[in-house]
Amino acid sequence: MSNRPRLVLAGLSGGAGKTIVTLGVCRALARRGLTVRPFKKGPDYIDASWLGLAAGREASNLDPFLLPADLVRGLFFEKSAGCDISVIEGNRGLFDGKDLSGSFSTAELARLLCAPVVLVLDATKMTRTAAAIVAGCAAFESGLSLAGVICNRTAGERHRSILRRSIEEYTGIPVLGMLPKMPENPIPERHMGLLSNREYDRQEPILDTLADCVADCVDLDRLLHLAGTAPDMEQPDALSITDWAAPSIPPDDRHAPAGRPRIGVVRDAALWFYYPENLEALTRAGADISLVSLLSPDPWPELDGLYLGGGFPETMARALADNLDVRDRVRGFSRAGMPIYAECGGFMYLCRELRVAGETFPMAGVFPLTTTLCPRPQGLGYSRALVRRENPFHPVGFELAGHEFHYSRCLACLACLDGPPAPPPGPESFCLEMKRGAGMLHGLDGLLSDATFAAYTHIHALGTPHWAGNFVAAARAFRARREKARP
Structure with a gap:
């Protein structure tokens, strides 16, 4: 058995802000001197490139459609060796897959890796309804550990207070962070998602700005503790x-x-x-x-x-x-x-x-x-x-x-x-x-x-x-x- 601290950052849909949050988390943890290994769920090159830059270590893609399940586990086990934490960014919505049953979804990957999930929730113009959404996600599929919530695009202290109290009182799931609305997207987008880091000459200042925001607004110590609650992994039978x-x-x-x-x-x-x-x-x-x-x-x-x-x-x-x-x-x-x-x-x-x-x-x-x-x-x-x-x-x-x-x-x-x-x-x-x-x-x-x-x-x-x-x-x-x- 081997200890592999890990967590999945997932969203309700594309555009929820999970990439921005994940980049900030990876850079903030790396600045603490931790060895952070980033992963991206799904077929994605651009987000993975940004994640590697943020963490200071190359990101790998994990996807149960592209790889057999044993090789997904084997690849994760191989790449996460010796790391203080592995941060896995989901894709699309937490339960979105290729069919009605949600095959190959982020939730399926989280179950495959026995990884706790932190939901990045776009809280724009929402208060108590956020608790209903979190409760629904927690109960929707068995075997999923929805262990925390980060609220994104919050409007002010009153908004944040109602969000936190509602989610924690009605669901029992801890709120680990409250990020404010950003005046503009720090990384421009185009038809294939984020602009690639190869076409943008301000990568480091942007990543440090995101890390500053996350360090101020997210409880990183609780996030680290949560990753450490993931069960030890047996070395997979999958060959290298x-x-x-x-x-x-x-x-x-x-x-x-x-x-x-x-x-x-x-x-x-x-x-x-x-x-x-x-x-x-x-x-x-x-x-x-x-x-x-x-x-x-x-x-x-x-x-x-x-x-x-x-x-x-x-x-x-x-x-x-x-x-x-x-x-x-x-x-x-x-x-x-x-x-x-x-x-x-x-x-x-x-x-x-x-x-x-x-x-x-x-x-x-x-x-x-x-x-x-x-x-x-x-x-x-x-x-x-x-x-x-x-x-x-x-x-x-x-x-x-x-x-x-x-x-x-x-x-x-x-x-x-x-x-x-x-x-x-x-x-x-x-x-x-x-x-x-x-x-x-x-x-x-x-x-x-x-x-x-x-x-x-x-x-x-x-x-x-x-x-x-x-x-x-x-x-x-x-x-x-x-x-x-x-x-």
Whole structure:
């Protein structure tokens, strides 16, 4: 058995202020000199990035849809080792899941981890009704420990007094904090939630301001005590990431040279959505990782594979288009048969063009498609996709559990900036059949060109146990072919 102090901060809905509260709690506890490990429930890159910055330690995502339950526990157990407290931010409302029964909700995650829950309640224009809401949440599902409440956006001392007395008298659940209304959102938002910390140059002052507010308005000592009441955890039977990185598709060349292939990972202001476990899985499967940029003029090392994650290529469209050398380099890699894996924003970069606000920008040109930004989401939420075609990364017949969140959609190149249009890819070019989710076109996703695979679907390496091993095996085989072809 092992002690793992932990708690879940949850809300009644999206927009309740739980991210702001969680950031303030993580930074305030870290400033006390505590080792704080942040986690984010659900498929989210932006909040997780902010949480890591606030706590001073990288955040991991925990989600019972993306990962089997034993691996959720295993990942939490591995990442929380040696920490004074683990703070898990929920997503959406406490009981909101993918269906009527609330499958894969924050409440389900809290039960899975035996973690006490603190409800962040938006108390705007509310007094005694808050007690009814808290009582309802406490009784709604069995096995949930609703152990505290933090009231957010309170109006004044009289308001706070009535809220506290009502909640504690009618429910018996302690109120651990009362945060005032903030004159403005300290972190601006846009279509995918909070503005990313990579696009905002005042991260540290903002996080310290939130920590000051939380330190003044939340009883952090009681919060720490509450986290310490979580029961000790048995080491899960789930195996570590190391055991989930073996290839399931034999490499093309069994005579690949010894040593570790080098996989480039694009991390810059355009593309930076990666689960840390995906990069860890590649490393543990035998690859060396080199961070590269689509925006910088700096040279790249010799690579055997390339991983382009999601992000916001639309915010850097002109800079991406202007870096012709890198566009040509990536297209050349693809035509040479280098294994390339791209998710969402990475797929947008690999298309021929990107259209943003009436302007059209040339991209890498691997796929004969244009992506265009739309005012509403074109794909949103959990997804499931059946692998229908052979490819270097996923075995045929496997059903991927993933997620998509994109405002772009793809079109055939009817008129192109840099040459005649090419025929759009037919159904035979797609590796994934969407069982849930939108995908690219006609219910399909996962375009394949040579050894370049691109999809709107994001995956988590622990829920896709073959992916890292297959990627590394393909990179090793590519390096062998390249070495053999050299004089």
